[in-house]
Amino acid sequence: MIPKQNYYLNETRREFLKHTGAGIGALGLASAMNGNLFAAPGAGPLFPRKPHRPARAKNIIYIHLVGGPSHLELFDYKPELVRRNGEKCPDHMFKGKQLAFIREHPTLLGTRFKYHAHGQGGLKLSEHLPLMGTIADELAIVKTVRTEQFNHAPAQLFLHTGFERFGRPGIGSWVSYGLGTENRDLPSYVVLITGSVAGAGNSLWGSGFLPTLHQGVEFRSKGDPVLFLSNPKGIDPGSRRDIVDGINFLNKTALADVGDPEIATRIAQYELAYRMQSSVPELMEIRNERTATLEAYGAKPGATSLANNCLLARRLVEKGVRFVQLFDQGWDHHSGLFGSIPNKARQLDRPVAALIADLRERGLLDETLIVIGAEFGRTPMLQGLSNNRAANNVGRDHHKEAYSMVFAGGGIRGGVSHGATDELGYAAVEDPVHIHDINATILHQLGLDHERLTFKYQGRQFRLTDVHGEIVHGILS
Numbered sequence: 001m002i003p004k005q006n007y008y009l010n011e012t013r014r015e016f017l018k019h020t021g022a023g024i025g026a027l028g029l030a031s032a033m034n035g036n037l038f039a040a041p042g043a044g045p046l047f048p049r050k051p052h053r054p055a056r057a058k059n060i061i062y063i064h065l066v067g068g069p070s071h072l073e074l075f076d077y078k079p080e081l082v083r084r085n086g087e088k089c090p091d092h093m094f095k096g097k098q099l100a101f102i103r104e105h106p107t108l109l110g111t112r113f114k115y116h117a118h119g120q121g122g123l124k125l126s127e128h129l130p131l132m133g134t135i136a137d138e139l140a141i142v143k144t145v146r147t148e149q150f151n152h153a154p155a156q157l158f159l160h161t162g163f164e165r166f167g168r169p170g171i172g173s174w175v176s177y178g179l180g181t182e183n184r185d186l187p188s189y190v191v192l193i194t195g196s197v198a199g200a201g202n203s204l205w206g207s208g209f210l211p212t213l214h215q216g217v218e219f220r221s222k223g224d225p226v227l228f229l230s231n232p233k234g235i236d237p238g239s240r241r242d243i244v245d246g247i248n249f250l251n252k253t254a255l256a257d258v259g260d261p262e263i264a265t266r267i268a269q270y271e272l273a274y275r276m277q278s279s280v281p282e283l284m285e286i287r288n289e290r291t292a293t294l295e296a297y298g299a300k301p302g303a304t305s306l307a308n309n310c311l312l313a314r315r316l317v318e319k320g321v322r323f324v325q326l327f328d329q330g331w332d333h334h335s336g337l338f339g340s341i342p343n344k345a346r347q348l349d350r351p352v353a354a355l356i357a358d359l360r361e362r363g364l365l366d367e368t369l370i371v372i373g374a375e376f377g378r379t380p381m382l383q384g385l386s387n388n389r390a391a392n393n394v395g396r397d398h399h400k401e402a403y404s405m406v407f408a409g410g411g412i413r414g415g416v417s418h419g420a421t422d423e424l425g426y427a428a429v430e431d432p433v434h435i436h437d438i439n440a441t442i443l444h445q446l447g448l449d450h451e452r453l454t455f456k457y458q459g460r461q462f463r464l465t466d467v468h469g470e471i472v473h474g475i476l477s
Contacts, residue, residue, distance in 0.1 A: 046188055046213060048180045051447025056411025057369040059317040060175065060446065061355070062325045065348070066198045067152070067332030070378035070396050071404035072425050073111050073341045074126045076143050080423040081380055082110030089381045093426050098150050100398040101334065102383055108424065109382035109396065112338050121415030128345035131353035137415040138356050140407045140475040144419030144428035147376050147435050150400045153199040155375035159435055160204045162464045169208035171439055172323040174464045176214040177455070178448045183320035186283070190321050191216040192309040195329025205325060209457040211262060216325060219284060219312070283319060286311055296354040310351035314358055317368050331374060334383055334395040356408050369410025369445050377403020380424045402428045405438065410445050413477040433472055440469035
């Protein structure tokens, strides 16, 4: 009797994979979707990972005020600067300094706005931030932030990636890489934009050399919530499922052939996009929020605004999205400073106060770190002609020596002002804080050691904070 021929002995490798559910490729997909499949912890690119240390925060909402608002009109009151308004600035503030647009020896420009003390800590805020004043005891203001870049795009990159040139992962991608996500139906890192995109573009939320699954995904409040997420005409959900299955079968086969982890990332992205077709539209619809909630934020269904995005940020962290980044354009005041700041401050004041109060009411503030900052601040000197001081066309130039950032929630000690600038608001004289210190502190609150959160690329280990960075303990509870 002739024994039966073993069918698989005559098969090609691809045929074998086809009949065995793509073999190693299927395991690659499974490991991409389930970090506990193999012994190595965190094997899946988005599966939740344990932090290095006990975390004070689980999620982060990061609000970037694009353009660099004047800290002198919002957070850092300088009565001496007001008193010396119109005087020539001291030589040490101009000679030999890097300024973006000021060329001739400028005059000092004091603010025209009043400041008021708020809360038990007496935190001083501009008169144009009255609602943030009502939650002042939740806020910590770092007044001595220093960056190394004085033009928008390089400074934006430096703030978010720790490096002034393109190609590095943004902080949201580092957090996604380090911690994964707790919602498999949504990205770990979501971006919401008001106005035009910042000068450095989508590199601010790019994954750089990290797996691309960790890059930020832009959500929109009008039209399709995510570009190209909707099915094209003639494609129903069942057909879409078949397409995704077919594409991922090919991807799994390629993964088995070459073992490239980026293919596993691509498989996970297709699966996530399919699930997002159901989860995202419902999440982005704010009409079912209480009328009182919409009014508190100043949000309007169907609108594109910072108010809407702050409300959406709350909904996202409520669903377990790890990192939500809001970009709000319109803070670049080289002119029209005193006419524009009140309007932009109103757009910031109401939704931020509502967001913090809303998170507190829902029991989410203690686990959600809120950061409000920008790429740099503004000079104490006037940009424009000195004989136009009374006109609305005066402004301030880019300033990298010292500016303010605001923190709340997530283990932050509220009602405090950290550090001090000199009497003219030019440079730090007490507790200077570098951008790397800011990023080290953010990671610390999420339970991540900024020196251990590394990725090997081009033969060496990279990290967000480059080769230095100190935790700002003065704002931590």
